[in-house]
Amino acid sequence: MTARFQTFDDLASPSQGTERIPLLRAELLRRGLDGFVVPRADEHQSEYVPPSADRLVWLTGFTGSAGTAVILRDDAALVVDGRYTLQAAHQVDTSLLTVVPMAETTAEAWIEAHLGQGRVLGYDPWLHTAKGAEALRKAVERVGSSLYPVETNPLDAVWSDRPAPPRGAVALHPEDLAGEPTGKKLERLRAKLAHDRVDGLVISDPHNLAWLFNLRGADIAHTPVALGYGIVPSEGRPVLLLDPDKVTNDVADVLGRVADITSPDRLPAELKRLAVGQGRIRLDSATGAEALKGQLREIGLDADLGPDPLTAMKAVKNATEIAGAREAHRRDGAAVTRFLHWLDRETIAGEPTEISAVEALEHFRQETGALRDVSFPTISGSGPNGAIVHYRVTRQTDRALQAGELFLVDSGAQYVDGTTDITRTVAVGEPTDEMRDRFTRVLKGHIAIARAVFPKGTSGAQIDGFARRPLWEAGLDFDHGTGHGIGSYLSVHEGPQRISKLGTATLEAGMILSNEPGYYKTGAYGIRIENLILLEPREIPGGERPMLGFETLTLAPIDRKLIEPRLLDAEERAWLDDYHARVAHELAGLVDAGTVDWLANATRPLS
Numbered sequence: 236m237t238a239r240f241q242t243f244d245d246l247a248s249p250s251q252g253t254e255r256i257p258l259l260r261a262e263l264l265r266r267g268l269d270g271f272v273v274p275r276a277d278e279h280q281s282e283y284v285p286p287s288a289d290r291l292v293w294l295t296g297f298t299g300s301a302g303t304a305v306i307l308r309d310d311a312a313l314v315v316d317g318r319y320t321l322q323a324a325h326q327v328d329t330s331l332l333t334v335v336p337m338a339e340t341t342a343e344a345w346i347e348a349h350l351g352q353g354r355v356l357g358y359d360p361w362l363h364t365a366k367g368a369e370a371l372r373k374a375v376e377r378v379g380s381s382l383y384p385v386e387t388n389p390l391d392a393v394w395s396d397r398p399a400p401p402r403g404a405v406a407l408h409p410e411d412l413a414g415e416p417t418g419k420k421l422e423r424l425r426a427k428l429a430h431d432r433v434d435g436l437v438i439s440d441p442h443n444l445a446w447l448f449n450l451r452g453a454d455i456a457h458t459p460v461a462l463g464y465g466i467v468p469s470e471g472r473p474v475l476l477l478d479p480d481k482v483t484n485d486v487a488d489v490l491g492r493v494a495d496i497t498s499p500d501r502l503p504a505e506l507k508r509l510a511v512g513q514g515r516i517r518l519d520s521a522t523g524a525e526a527l528k529g530q531l532r533e534i535g536l537d538a539d540l541g542p543d544p545l546t547a548m549k550a551v552k553n554a555t556e557i558a559g560a561r562e563a564h565r566r567d568g569a570a571v572t573r574f575l576h577w578l579d580r581e582t583i584a585g586e587p588t589e590i591s592a593v594e595a596l597e598h599f600r601q602e603t604g605a606l607r608d609v610s611f612p613t614i615s616g617s618g619p620n621g622a623i624v625h626y627r628v629t630r631q632t633d634r635a636l637q638a639g640e641l642f643l644v645d646s647g648a649q650y651v652d653g654t655t656d657i658t659r660t661v662a663v664g665e666p667t668d669e670m671r672d673r674f675t676r677v678l679k680g681h682i683a684i685a686r687a688v689f690p691k692g693t694s695g696a697q698i699d700g701f702a703r704r705p706l707w708e709a710g711l712d713f714d715h716g717t718g719h720g721i722g723s724y725l726s727v728h729e730g731p732q733r734i735s736k737l738g739t740a741t742l743e744a745g746m747i748l749s750n751e752p753g754y755y756k757t758g759a760y761g762i763r764i765e766n767l768i769l770l771e772p773r774e775i776p777g778g779e780r781p782m783l784g785f786e787t788l789t790l791a792p793i794d795r796k797l798i799e800p801r802l803l804d805a806e807e808r809a810w811l812d813d814y815h816a817r818v819a820h821e822l823a824g825l826v827d828a829g830t831v832d833w834l835a836n837a838t839r840p841l842s
Contacts, residue, residue: 236591236598240457240609243590245629247296249328251318255294256284259306259566260391266389267789269380270307272342272371273390275300276362279441280463280522283455283611286398290390293397296326299625303342304332310349314342317714318624321757338714343374352379360525360763361383365518365540368525384525403453405461405481407489408724412651414447414555415616417493420447420548421473427544428469433517435509436543437531438465440522442725443545448475448490451724457611458726460651465494466505474505503530510534519543521730533629542731549722551733551745556723557769560747560788563653568790569819569825570599570648570786571657575792576826576833578642582663586635589628592644608771610654610727612648617642621761623659624715624753638664641760641797646729656749658765661794673754674762675691679705680752682807683766684717684734684785685814688773691781695738695748702734702752704736705802711754718748734751744783746770764793792837800841812840 263271282300292298294306299319307311314335315323323334332839335345350356356375360368368382375382391397401747410416424447428436438444441460445451452461463477473494497505501820509516510842518528518538531538552560581587587595593613600606614765618627618637621643636642640663647656660674680702687698695718700707702717716735719728731740732748751765768788773784792815799809815838823831 236594237332238404238597239601240597241593241612242635243593243628243630245631246575247292247298247326248255249296249326250398251296252294252328252331255393256306256311259294259345260308261389262389262393263306263357264308264761266357266385267355268357268383268389270305270350271357271389271403271555272305272363273304274362275302277462277650278361278524279439279523280364281441281455281458281462282726283458285401285455285462287400290388290394294390294396295332296328296628297323298326298627299323305346305349307349309682312342312345312349314345322625329515335478343370346371346374347378350375350378350380354380355383356380357383359386359388360529362388363525364520364523365525365528366520384529385828398556401454402478402480403461404483405477405486406451406453406832407486408449408451408651409656412433412447412555412559412724414553417449419495421467423548424467424544425469427548428467428517431517431539431541431544433469433515433539435466435468436517436545437506437519437523437527438467438543438545439519439524439527440543440546441518442722442729443543443549443723444475446549447545448494450486450490452481454481457608457649459607459724460726463499464502466509468509476502476505505537506530507534510536515539517541517543518815519546520578521546534564546619546731547740548726550720550729551743552747552769553745557745559652559723560767560769563648563650563655564788564790565821565825566650567600567601567648567655568629569822570603571596571646571659571791572818572822573599573826573830575659575661575837576830578661579833582636588633588635589617589620590630590633592636592642593628593646594646605650606648607651607724608649610656614645614658616644616761617663618760619758622755622759623761624755624759631681636663638808639667639744641666641670641762643761643763645763645765651726652720654724654727655789656765656767657723657789658751658763659791659794660762660764662796667798668799670760670762671797671799672802673711673756674794675799675802676705676709676711677752677754677764678793678798678811679716679802679807681750683811684750684752685766685768686784686810687786688775688782688784691743691783693742693783695732695741695742696736698740699734702750706752706754713753713755715753717752718733718768721747721749742783744770744772747788750785750787765789779815787814790821792818794835795837795839795841798841803841808841812842815840
């Protein structure tokens, strides 16, 4: 078995920082800059960036999806969130870069503490949002220094082998999968713009561009989007700004019925054309670059910084997208179940490794005949590697699954009818009492979210504690959100919906989220149980308010060997038994005969 959509080469090393940070510092000195900010970002604030924009990896060796390096003349830091503190310490030269947990010190706070007075800190305004640039500016000015927007990125000047920008082909996403034509979406968008009293929208988020115009692309690994921009005036035809090399004549003919198509380098000219008779233009506060705000200002347009209405529209799935998600999860659940059966056999008969597990799982998904890509690089962590939340196995770190350890596998798939994301933690051999205790507490939190019923208007932050309470009761917790939004054959991480301490967006029927509490013991093991869940209305007899609850979409067994039944109450046991009965019923006809027998045993009632 081989993996088609992911590799296991060690793409970076700490030596990169050792060699390249001095090169950047020399270029900064030449330009009269005392420091420079290097975020993990492209011009669209994408989570996953094309190789040509992967500046943070090139400079430091850190491969995580979120982080910011601040390079000063005599000091430097890499600020990362809680998912990446362990990973970053392994990947970068810590003699040159101090790894700083974001929960303790933000990049702005680190700058205030280390920049000094009378200095000039550079930044690339295409790689920071307007809000982010303002936060940097305030931090720099508080210590008596200045923030300078560079016209060309100094890192690019020393990046001699920088890859070319991506030119993946644009494809149409048919209406029988999208569920709504672009014309209807434009009507809804313009109604929202009118409600907000703005005269147009600049679309900077490629996911929103893909959703609105029912297109998909191939510019970013694992996420089917085309990098580009859109302009939607309150009246008149929208403009799609896409590299013409990406758009075939057939695709252009269809898109041309609803929008004008031109090259991204005409963005300033198109904004000037928009300026005629217009006033306030919405710029997405989450993805709109500071440079875009500057371009609007230069032509006399008032940049109305706020949420792109498409983000919330896209988050609420229509009936067609929901039906597609259910079908994708049945297909994916069968593939994952076949993998779990394979894993059970292999851990008895042989000694599978983290890499062979990834290859096998991708193989079973490929055998569905519908796999377009994995939705992110598979996290395949055995023993202590499972405690690294976003661990990525390489040929250098690959290790065998060993008896007495836990194995955590977090993976997902892209199908044209839906995007999946699932985590299962399995015991290799006999687990310890502590492992069972921690796993069961994570399971209790998972069930609490799955069973939650709450009023309309509730935010993710208000229910995040449901998943944590069983861990809190034992003095434990986890340092990531409980759940993130999921796209429809789009990003595996979609906003604005989330279940976390920071999840302020209102949860609405039709949204899809993950439910993934965890526990991580550094140097020993990691535990995470993840299903995707769909928000739907719930009727409460005698209730006075509209309520919401969750339908679990993901279908695959949860390892019964890791459950301590005494920690589960009757309702939790009933939920688990009902879930497993549903898994067995829906998947029995989709897996081979040998897996059917295994599945029956894996899903038998707990009690």
